[in-house]
Amino acid sequence: MPPVSLFGPLDAVLGDSIEYVLLILVLVNLLTRVLAHRRHVKAAEEGGAEAMSRFLPHAASNALLVLAAFYYLTLHHHAGMVTSVLVLGLFITDFFEFEARKVEARRDVPIERPKGAIAASLLTLAYVAYQSLFFLIAPAWGAVV
DSSP states (O other): OOSSOSSTHHHHHHTTTHHHHHHHHHHHHHHHHHHHHHHHHHHHHHHOGGGOOOOHHHHHHHHHHHHHHHHHHHHOHHHHHHHHHHHHHHHHHHHHHHHHHHHHHHTTOOOOOOHHHHHHHHHHHHHHHHHHSHHHHHHHHHHHO
């Protein structure tokens, strides 16, 4: 547990394992992104742009990811700031990618993958995996540094 506890019992429960929670949330977000894209393609084929709507599990995973990143910021300031910036970038990218898919459906062009959101997700995944799984590369890192 960190020396300064802003959230009391939450810090006692999640304080030492928040990196792993973030890793799981990023992986869940990737999975819900795939499911949301499939749903958007199917909705666009059946009913056009009006039939498309945001995928609730993906929106919930985005919200949980943002909240977890902000909580991580209270525990580890430097890593939390980097993670929060990456997650907020991912959140904003998701918002605009959905709007771009609706434009594609209105223009009757094939629905593309959300490339920007995928790139932001992979960058976020790489950093969160580095933070949470550092113990795997710590011996090699220590030998180099």
